[in-house]
Amino acid sequence: MVVEPKAPIVEMRQITKTFGSTRALRGVDFTVLPGEIHALLGRNGAGKSTLVSCLSGIVAADSGRVRIGQADIIANGESYAAALRDEIAHVQQTPRLFDLLTVAENLFLENPAVRRRGWVSHRQMIARAAQVLETWGIEISPTALAGQLGAGTRQLLEIIKALNRGVPVMILDEPTAALSNAEKRVLFDHVRALKAQGVSFVYISHHLDEVFEIADTVTILRDGQTVTERAAVSSLDVETIADLMMGQKTQRSVREDFTDASAPPLLEARGLRLGKGTVDFQVRKGEIVALAGPVGSGKEDLAMILAGHKAPLGGRVFSPSGKLPVIGLVPTDRHASGYVGLLGVRENVTLGGLDLLSGGLGFIDRGREAAHVGDLARRTNVIAASLEQPVGQLSGGNQQKVVFARALCRDPQVIVALSPTRGVDVGAKEQLYGLLRDLAAKGMGVVVVSDEEDEISQLANRVVIVFEEEIVGELVGDYSMKDLILRMEGVA
């Protein structure tokens, strides 16, 4: 029997898109078959989000042809979002839930349970939402307000909402960024089940391990152009993909140890109460220490308390030398609390040390500001048109570098970085790792909170395992990747 090749469900040809002077897409071809999980890869700024936005109609392409199923849609600058509503669901990087609506209302906003005469039945909607939450193993009330939920739950709800729409093509842009390992497993199970029913997925991720686990095919973009189109994932390995994304051979860095064991700790915590348990912790000069553990373990709370951004339920944070060091913070969600998108690089960085740059009478000393911000932008490798370019326009990697520059604005002795490379491509990742190592080499104490084994093993000289608001173990020195993975999975 001859197997007929399936007709594509998505066909994009020669798509171009320019934003001002940025040529985001320069003649990109992209094809997806029915029932295929197609990974779309590329460095930050390669054009992935723009391409899928042209597909879902959020952005109108300048030129090119888009075909979905049998329907030819000419991308001639007109918005065709309405035509696509029944064909495509697009889950974007940042959840777009309505904070003041309940979980149930958010889930069924587009197809609410309706009784006779068009009244919405809240009782039915809540019952249906409870059912959905149970299948996904999410332990929250359907009547909770979306604004009160954690990042992981918000992201899952956004995905569930899209999956429930029953469309043939789903775009998932960095869907696991805020998810725990367990939540990721549940998501992948659902994705596989829908794939078996013939649903196609466009999957954008900076986690290559996920791509190997879930995707069938891969397209790689570089500088707005296709460098690999629809290759079988099984025909590629991680190094080849990284090289294709970068356009050159990538050098993986190795961890170094700059810990000054002879000096007293820079920062110490004793008897800290995060919840149930108490925690003792210290970080030394030149040390890179990672806090690892499942979502909800308390590792983020511990980091925020150390950084002085959250009060503990008990216990104290102090410095053996008497004076608390200056601490820089890289918060976990850069979109929500890391930068102000409409402000430029200069203003964002200055926000980290307004008082320091004050020239008296509450005015900023512009000369000092320009020199200091320029220096920080260079050290953190920020690439922007100018220091005045709005940070919202920068690629994810450059936005994160601005967040680092802001954290360094006051010349801290300790830096606390939560998920320091979330949503950041391999190239920018290496640069940020280089920066953190550099800071440690100069004697700074570095505390990193991470869910990524690879990141931890490349950076941290010491890994502190947090579980149920207590420290349950530690890996020091020459620990292996296997030790780390086992400890992070809860095996003692």
Ligand SMILES: Nc1ncnc2c1ncn2[C@@H]1O[C@H](COP(=O)(O)OP(=O)(O)OP(=O)(O)O)[C@@H](O)[C@H]1O
């Ligand atoms: N609304 C916009 N205004 C100006 N420039 C934009 C806009 N959207 C995207 N760009 C620019 O277009 C280019 C491609 O961006 P895009 O977001 O598509 O990349 P990406 O591959 O999705 O990156 P990331 O991995 O960071 O999400 C970048 O240079 C980006 O700065």
